[in-house]
Amino acid sequence: MTRNDFSPGTDNVLMDLGFDDAKALSAKAALAFKFNTLLDQRGLNQTEAASITGMSQPKVSQVRHYKLRNISLERLMQALVSLDQHVEIVVQPARRALAPGISVAA
Template identity: 75%
Template sequence: MPRKFRPQGTDNVLADLGFEDAEELSAKAALAVKLNDLIQRRGLSQTEAARITGMTQPKISQVRRYKLQNISLERLMQALVSLDQEVEIVVRRASRSRAAGITVAA
């Protein structure tokens, strides 16, 4: 039985699916996961979360549903800071074992 060709995947499923802005979408998703976790753990309503973060309730609703097209990385980071989180951005030279790109660990 012949083997089927299986293209090599990456660590970024969005890139594998052909999204041009895969790195940004992945970064936004990681920040949104953390933001949603904090909102849930604190038992905040969308209205309360909006008041604390300075976002509107509809924007919080979008984050809760991972509809992140109209929300910037900066806005997500500011929302996390509003919820007493430290957001750190580190820039370093890419190495041979680690390709250039954007990675978010939340």
């Protein structure tokens, strides 16, 4: 491959890597990052986090390690709410600057 043989990437590395569910995984990753940050800030271990959120300890472990395929967006949002966070979903028309899709700001 020569230096000029490359394809430009997007702003979504998961899409660039060919994941079919890249947008959903990106949203889950953003929520998981916030979840993990909160656990770190509060000094909670996985068992304590499971007790507070109603998740099982193995599910908390999956989120801690960003293994998110078996965790729903809804479950991640519920876990954040149980950690005293406000989760807001905004639906608005797509515009040229904002293409149709899913985005999460955490």
